[in-house]
Amino acid sequence: MCSIKKNRFGLLGKNISYSFSKGYFTKKFSAMGFNDHTYENFDLQDISQFKSVLENNPHLKGMNVTIPYKEAVIPYLDELDSQAEQIGAVNTIQFTDAGLKGYNTDAFGFKNAILPYLKPYHTQALILGTGGASKAVAFVLDELGVSYTFVSRNPLKNQIGYSDLREHIIREFLVLINCTPLGTFPNIEESPDIPYRFIIKKHVLFDLIYNPEKTEFLMKGEAQGASISNGLRMLELQAERSWEIWNDS
Structure with missing residues (x-):
């Protein structure tokens, strides 16, 4: 029986139907045989909607962040990796027991x-x-x-x-x-x-x-x-x- 608690990942952005990330990770999960892993787009018109994304998607494990929210998402995070803090922009969010931690892998x-x-x-x-x-x-x-x-x-x-x-x-x-x-x-x-x-x-x-x-x-x-x-x-x-x-x- 398939578990409801899938390993869910996603992309946070605006007007992101063209998303590279969704196609890339969906293909990656399929190739690795990770049938319980999903990757979806969270297309938000305003960063304030991020709170409801978190509330409505309790099984998220990680997210990527793209234009225009790489800076705007920072106040919603609990912690920043030192490099992300130096750069002042986040494109990766890690979901942990301690909260949300922002990273920058663009660099x-x-x-x-x-x-x-x-x-x-x-x-x-x-x-x-x-x-x-x-x-x-x-x-x-x-x-x-x-x-x-x-x-x-x-x-x-x-x-x-x-x-x-x-x-x-x-x-x-x-x-x-x-x-x-x-x-x-x-x-x-x-x-x-x-x-x-x-x-x-x-x-x-x-x-x-x-x-x-x-x-x-x-x-x-x-x-x-x-x-x-x-x-x-x-x-x-x-x-x-x-x-x-x-x-x-």
Whole structure:
């Protein structure tokens, strides 16, 4: 007889019908023969609904968190892993007897996904976007000794705007990382508003987006001879790290 108390996992986000995580973990559970494991989307219009998710789903073992709740979920947690606390964003929640503990596995995923592309001359990066994912990217670049500048539509102190991206800046910053949602399916014609004509072969363009496989941002960089990578490998790595955390409870 099948037990009601399944091992339930899920993704917390907004407008997440496209979710990588659900497909990835459902396939993983099937391949491992874990018939009592399920993974589902919790598509919330507001983070305040998270409380009712917890109340109505007592058998949850772990969750991933995506846009736009990587920062907003933090007040609902009982504890933060030291790295998540430093980054200021959470993408993995571990359910324990002591409560909810937040982790950031985006940093692990991004670091191991971008490392194969970096050369000694990749010493400066532009981070396009300032959301929760960009915080993990900045954390990793600090670890790697790569200096960076945030590019924002509404730049704050120590950030720059897209209109500031002149030729000398693009030529100086040889790593360009898209942390915005621009170009995500179905809006595949969109891309960050940067002067792509100044990109050279030494550039690396990394897009956290994985659908489509090759965004407009990446195609424009590739046309200039740059090395490119989408966010799929990063997602796979962070998902596996999440799985390790959930199984360590």
